[in-house]
Amino acid sequence: MIVVMGIFAADLTFLTPRLPAWTETIIGSGFRIGPGGKGSNQAIAAARLSAPVQFLAKIGRDEFGAMARGIYEMEGVGTSFLFESADAPTGAAAIIIDDRAGENAIIVVPGAAAMLSTAEIDLAGEAIGRAAVFLTQLEVPLPLVAHGLTEARKRGVTTILNPAPAFALDRDLLALVDILTPNETEAAMLSGLPVTTPEEAERAADVLIGRGAGAVVVTMGAAGALLRRDGRTVMAPAVRAGAVVDTTGAGDSFNAGIAVALSEGRRLEDAIGFACAVAGLKVTRAGAGAGMPLRSEVDALIAAA
Numbered sequence: 215m216i217v218v219m220g221i222f223a224a225d226l227t228f229l230t231p232r233l234p235a236w237t238e239t240i241i242g243s244g245f246r247i248g249p250g251g252k253g254s255n256q257a258i259a260a261a262r263l264s265a266p267v268q269f270l271a272k273i274g275r276d277e278f279g280a281m282a283r284g285i286y287e288m289e290g291v292g293t294s295f296l297f298e299s300a301d302a303p304t305g306a307a308a309i310i311i312d313d314r315a316g317e318n319a320i321i322v323v324p325g326a327a328a329m330l331s332t333a334e335i336d337l338a339g340e341a342i343g344r345a346a347v348f349l350t351q352l353e354v355p356l357p358l359v360a361h362g363l364t365e366a367r368k369r370g371v372t373t374i375l376n377p378a379p380a381f382a383l384d385r386d387l388l389a390l391v392d393i394l395t396p397n398e399t400e401a402a403m404l405s406g407l408p409v410t411t412p413e414e415a416e417r418a419a420d421v422l423i424g425r426g427a428g429a430v431v432v433t434m435g436a437a438g439a440l441l442r443r444d445g446r447t448v449m450a451p452a453v454r455a456g457a458v459v460d461t462t463g464a465g466d467s468f469n470a471g472i473a474v475a476l477s478e479g480r481r482l483e484d485a486i487g488f489a490c491a492v493a494g495l496k497v498t499r500a501g502a503g504a505g506m507p508l509r510s511e512v513d514a515l516i517a518a519a
């Protein structure tokens with residue numbers, strides 16, 4: 215079982231030829247609403263990859279909250295620890311996608327998800343203790359991230375922190391992380407070093423390991439993923455599964471892939487290859503949560519490689 219702690223956000227996605235300037239209005243080329251929020255995307259991806267998963271989060275009592283519950287029921291995501299705020303709204307995100315290059319820019323407002331309490335995390339303590347992996351990100355406030363990681367660590371559960379969006383992390387927090395999974399930008403921000411090549415990613419990973427992280431996996435887009443642990447490096451190549459349609463949630467699909475593979479007893483060295491296949495499929499589909507691939511599709515892609 216996997217426990218994911220994070221946020222649900224309704225992704226309001228706008229396709230546009232360019233970003234508007236302040237005070238400017240432009241006409242976009244498309245719009246859709248779908249499930250988002252890094253933690254929620256990761257939980258949905260894990261469920262589609264056939265892993266039992268519980269999502270630890272907070273939503274509001276509003277339409278977006280109802281949308282989240284409906285999706286979790288359909289996807290088989292456990293909601294025993296999906297709490298509700300009576301006053302705060304469910305999270306929402308503005309996703310701006312360049313309609314030619316497919317790149318995205320995101321503004322996310324966690325809303326009720328930021329009101330999750332340490333007491334509510336404690337209610338999930340027993341479930342966390344039964345999990346093989348505890349996976350979280352930085353869309354909930356740092357004290358909650360630290361509390362969740364502490365609960366998992368004291369129960370001997372493997373912890374994965376996807377440090378997105380990037381914030382400065384102190385040594386105490388990094389010491390609670392078995393596997394840190396930044397992208398290149400996040401690795402650069404966290405380490406203070408440039409990260410544009412595998413060699414630079416290695417150096418940044420060593421800085422973060424020196425500050426307490428157990429292992430670092432840097433996702434590098436088309437260059438694949440780099441695992442650094444115990445002074446050794448393993449690279450997994452990116453997997454191309456078709457034309458890139460939408461990269462939103464690619465990192466989330468990758469993190470879910472690692473968590474699922476580890477929960478099935480695979481080694482981290484193998485898990486990153488599986489995660490690259492999951493992400494390779496995700497980017498061929500529109501939507502963050504909605505674009506996550508099924509296990510059968512990932513297995514078929516790997517078998518065909």
Ligand code: RIB
Nearest residue numbers: 223250251252307463502
């Ligand atoms: O990782 C992609 C996600 O980041 C989006 O779904 C958006 O909601 C933000 O949380």
